[in-house]
Amino acid sequence: MMITNNSTHLNDDAILNVALNVLTIEAQALMDLTRTLDINFVNAVRTMLACKGRVVVSGMGKSGHIARKLAATFASTGTPAFFMHPGEAAHGDLGMITADDVVLALSYSGKSDELMAILPAVKRHNTKLIAMTGNPESPMAKLSDVHLLVKVEKEACPLNLAPTASTTASLALGDALAVALLELRGFSADDFARSHPAGALGRRLLTYVANVMRLGDDIPAVSSGASLTDALLMMSQKRMGMTAVVDEAHKVLGVLTDGDVRRLFEKGVDVRTLRIDDVMHPNPHTIASDVLAVSAVEMMQTHRINQLLVVDQDHALVGALNVHDLFAAGVM
Known part of the structure; x- marks a missing residue:
């Protein structure tokens, strides 16, 4: 079925206004995060810092894409980490998780079926669980050792359906975790260079x-x-x-x-x-x-x-x- 919409005839100014509205909503979501940040963030950082294994980051759908990026950011800034797809975890990849690890699970609803299917098993391993959700009363939040709230007033999507502001907030909060850990570990430019030997960045950091x-x-x-x-x-x-x-x-x-x-x-x-x-x-x-x-x-x-x-x-x-x-x- 073809869906028609008069909005396809937006003029240039209207298109720019759409972009402006999206950026304004997402910027507001980040500002709201600064007001809800609390001791749970500190507890999450301390938990990850004390981790003797690796930080296992997981999420489904759009949250999964954010989780994959955060795992890469942690790994490149001194916190050993990897991304685990929750669907694959239920079919054997859970064997990669040990009691020395910390799991960081992302789900805005806090009740992703794929994550909820594996998190009880994670807890049975005595693995610490940090949940990042938009609902402090969700099943994931209640199951976690530390809950990070990323609730946004609304999505930038005009239908308030597509994850936009919520994924931006999750990404920013994850980056804040990575940078806080970087600071606490005393991670230096030389350390960064050793994990980025290729490309323009590596050349800038490794060429004398x-x-x-x-x-x-x-x-x-x-x-x-x-x-x-x-x-x-x-x-x-x-x-x-x-x-x-x-x-x-x-x-x-x-x-x-x-x-x-x-x-x-x-x-x-x-x-x-x-x-x-x-x-x-x-x-x-x-x-x-x-x-x-x-x-x-x-x-x-x-x-x-x-x-x-x-x-x-x-x-x-x-x-x-x-x-x-x-x-x-x-x-x-």
């Missing part, structure tokens, strides 16, 4: 300056006292848009960039008569090789520069990098 800097003969450098002509030749050969100026111990004294050279030509300066020491920038910005490459990105953005010299603890030149090196490494 030493991994991307130019070394040896690829470093543009001239000695103090060199002619400006020699410095220009060095800059042309190394194609980094700069050259370092170093002393006999290879310690950095200054830097000359292609921008400096352009300004000299604009002033009509005879470059053949100048020494590098006359025009270099003394005490240039430098960075160590053992810091994250993303720190080099931040330094370049802060100081509006495109190149950096890499030095050791004695301020001796050990490398160089420019913005193109960081782009190629995928850290910006």
